[in-house]
Amino acid sequence: MVSNNTAALGVIFANTYDNLVPELVTERTMASIPFGGRYRMIDFVLSSMANSGIDNVSIIVRKNYHSLMDHLGAGREWDLTRKRGGLNVFPPYAERSVKVYSGRVDALDSILSWIGTQKEKYVVLSDTCIAYNIDFNKLIEEHIASGADVTMVYNRAEIPEGARNDNYTIQIKDGRVTELLSNDYRPGPQNLAMNIYVLERETLIQLIRDASVRGLVYFERDILARNLSLLNVHAYEYTGYAARIADMKSYFDENMRLLEGDNVDALFDPANPIYTKIRDDNPTRYIEGSRVKNSLLADGCVIEGTVENSVLFRGCQVKKGAVVKNCVLMQDSVVESGSSVEYVVTDKNVHITADKQLTGTESFPVFVAKNHTV
Amino acid sequence: MAKEMIAMILAGGQGSRLYALTQKLAKPAVPFGGKYRIIDFPLSNCVNSDIDTVGILTQYQPLVLNEYVGNGQPWDLDRLHGGVHVLPPYQQASGSDWYKGTANAIYQNISFIDRYDPKYVIILSGDQICKQDYSDFLRFHKEKDAEFSVAVMEVPWSEASRFGLMVTDENDRISEFQEKPKEPKSNLASMGIYIFNWDVLKAYLIADEADPNSENDFGKNVIPALLRDGRRMYAYRFNGYWKDVGTITSLWQANMEVLDPSHSGINLFDESWKIYSRNTGNPCQKIGSDADIVNSMITEGCKVNGTVKDSILFPGVVVEKGATVEAAVVMGGTVIKAGASVKHCIVAENVTIEEGATVGAMPEGGLDIANPGDVATVGSDVRIGKGATVGPKAMVSNDVKDGEEQW
Numbered sequence: 010m011v012s013n014n015t016a017a018l019g020v021i022f023a024n025t026y027d028n029l030v031p032e033l034v035t036e037r038t039m040a041s042i043p044f045g046g047r048y049r050m051i052d053f054v055l056s057s058m059a060n061s062g063i064d065n066v067s068i069i070v071r072k073n074y075h076s077l078m079d080h081l082g083a084g085r086e087w088d089l090t091r092k093r094g095g096l097n098v099f100p101p102y103a104e105r106s107v108k109v110y111s112g113r114v115d116a117l118d119s120i121l122s123w124i125g126t127q128k129e130k131y132v133v134l135s136d137t138c139i140a141y142n143i144d145f146n147k148l149i150e151e152h153i154a155s156g157a158d159v160t161m162v163y164n165r166a167e168i169p170e171g172a173r174n175d176n177y178t179i180q181i182k183d184g185r186v187t188e189l190l191s192n193d194y195r196p197g198p199q200n201l202a203m204n205i206y207v208l209e210r211e212t213l214i215q216l217i218r219d220a221s222v223r224g225l226v227y228f229e230r231d232i233l234a235r236n237l238s239l240l241n242v243h244a245y246e247y248t249g250y251a252a253r254i255a256d257m258k259s260y261f262d263e264n265m266r267l268l269e270g271d272n273v274d275a276l277f278d279p280a281n282p283i284y285t286k287i288r289d290d291n292p293t294r295y296i297e298g299s300r301v302k303n304s305l306l307a308d309g310c311v312i313e314g315t316v317e318n319s320v321l322f323r324g325c326q327v328k329k330g331a332v333v334k335n336c337v338l339m340q341d342s343v344v345e346s347g348s349s350v351e352y353v354v355t356d357k358n359v360h361i362t363a364d365k366q367l368t369g370t371e372s373f374p375v376f377v378a379k380n381h382t383v
Numbered sequence: 384m385a386k387e388m389i390a391m392i393l394a395g396g397q398g399s400r401l402y403a404l405t406q407k408l409a410k411p412a413v414p415f416g417g418k419y420r421i422i423d424f425p426l427s428n429c430v431n432s433d434i435d436t437v438g439i440l441t442q443y444q445p446l447v448l449n450e451y452v453g454n455g456q457p458w459d460l461d462r463l464h465g466g467v468h469v470l471p472p473y474q475q476a477s478g479s480d481w482y483k484g485t486a487n488a489i490y491q492n493i494s495f496i497d498r499y500d501p502k503y504v505i506i507l508s509g510d511q512i513c514k515q516d517y518s519d520f521l522r523f524h525k526e527k528d529a530e531f532s533v534a535v536m537e538v539p540w541s542e543a544s545r546f547g548l549m550v551t552d553e554n555d556r557i558s559e560f561q562e563k564p565k566e567p568k569s570n571l572a573s574m575g576i577y578i579f580n581w582d583v584l585k586a587y588l589i590a591d592e593a594d595p596n597s598e599n600d601f602g603k604n605v606i607p608a609l610l611r612d613g614r615r616m617y618a619y620r621f622n623g624y625w626k627d628v629g630t631i632t633s634l635w636q637a638n639m640e641v642l643d644p645s646h647s648g649i650n651l652f653d654e655s656w657k658i659y660s661r662n663t664g665n666p667c668q669k670i671g672s673d674a675d676i677v678n679s680m681i682t683e684g685c686k687v688n689g690t691v692k693d694s695i696l697f698p699g700v701v702v703e704k705g706a707t708v709e710a711a712v713v714m715g716g717t718v719i720k721a722g723a724s725v726k727h728c729i730v731a732e733n734v735t736i737e738e739g740a741t742v743g744a745m746p747e748g749g750l751d752i753a754n755p756g757d758v759a760t761v762g763s764d765v766r767i768g769k770g771a772t773v774g775p776k777a778m779v780s781n782d783v784k785d786g787e788e789q790w
Contacts, residue, residue, distance in 0.1 A: 292417035
């Protein structure tokens, strides 16, 4: 965007909600969890920012960020290799390692002086636990038009089982947030916060300074929820496709949901592509005897067996006579001949040796950890 | 900073024998093998051979090729010193000229090559499918203390008269060059890939340019001149996969051979010699519940819910339920609607094949890659109307109306 008065700085929290999916984050962050066949969770927010012209992006990481650094590189895939702005990754400072920050306020406080030196008028904050494809320009425009201090994004969604103890819902009157409830458990669709916020950079600095002085930790609970009468918090409804990772079950379900109808087109809008790290794999090969139905496959797979209702990441191999049903196979997983896997999630590089049977259920998919051989 | 060897890729060819496929793009930019373009092969070979400076000589329809090569990043050719450069003809103080011939194209870029002060220059062709280690070729060139080396392939004696042939002694030194001779004295065919000592090449290019009768062509003028002068010239035998994809049939064949690496010898799946390409940013391929896929290669962005057999689908191809694709090369963004039949053909990019249309047909004897017979061709951005027929011999570059037939 050439006009600069709406330019925004992006700030991404890479580790929030790690605790919801302990199996998947033993060696990675929420941001680097593989999703949708060839992506990592952070690709969705990063691509949305890149597609909206936000080209100064900071990622705050707390721990286990090796895989994330590897994925991001210099940010080239998202067009974020820039002299002005570009991608910045903030690991915890050494002197803070005694007490690694726990909440959003702490995390922002650790980079506050840096935020203070930036030029953008606005800041967009986001977590990485939701795969979405949002136009941040529209969000910023509405924020400006509303005259609000803070705009928060929500969507109409049921509260996932796994997020019962980790969610915020909002009550809205005339576009303004009147109530911010934590850990809601009502059934049916609610105004569920997506943990995406936009506000002026100066406002953010002010709020964080105040909160930090008073020892407050949580942005939603301690800053927004307590000040809804003083602080004008505007609600912005996101109506696009959203896949929320709240636990292992929802991770499995959300991968599977991409197989339904036009969901792939909804999330991966051709006009606003989602970018990811390139691996230069070959096209996927379907060898004589392969049988593939209702599945998503990335490049580099070699299929000689049967694959049904499954999501296969890059470089997976399904050997002759092997059967893969209702599975999520992360990259370079191999299922040898004669083996059968059903309702299984394999992490990267898992090897299922010949003639094995591995069966989970829809409600409890079996998980095989990274680099394991079964 | 001097470079030991830099590469110059001749990519100016119009590729006129590919007709409908090269109306809007240069031959080196023609898509190949599911997610590549022909130019990916020489570029990837260069990088895998540790050559980090490459000039691409273009003059025909350069737009697609320019954009595709860009800054060279997909091939790791975005370098501080060197990297990849697209070199169209340009106006000089002495005037301007199109590239008159292969040798003239290099002649016009002498100053580009001199910037890198190389000891050797390798001349490559932008219209061949070949995986070759140029560092091994250079090792040979150095071992022979050659001034010129050419990569050659042994061809059957019966076919030798179709090629430019190198007659050599027992040390591989070239004694004679025969261009498509009636009576071949050798079966070593030139692949059009040369290594020159730069000082020697430069001197001959300048002399060649000064000769008003020269066609400024390597095969016709420069190499014969080197021979006449008794220069140290050697033939380097290459025995990997090599295919000039200058015709519709050979392009189709080479694609089909990719599906059968164990017999054809072209192995795109070799992790140690990757072919790099610019990524399209498409999501995963989606295979529907009614899909039936046999012996095929499919890549990102495709949506398949029909029958696909012995075929290659490029990024973003859609095959609707009830459509049949067999022995076909279907390039990026093409949509094949319900009930359409697409067989034994090449369909270029962004084509729409409407419901019930027929493109091409399987030959009576079935699929025979070595002797394919007719291969139907549909050029890019064409619409084949509902129920229309494109015959097995047809080459279509304009829309075909509903129900119409083209043979």
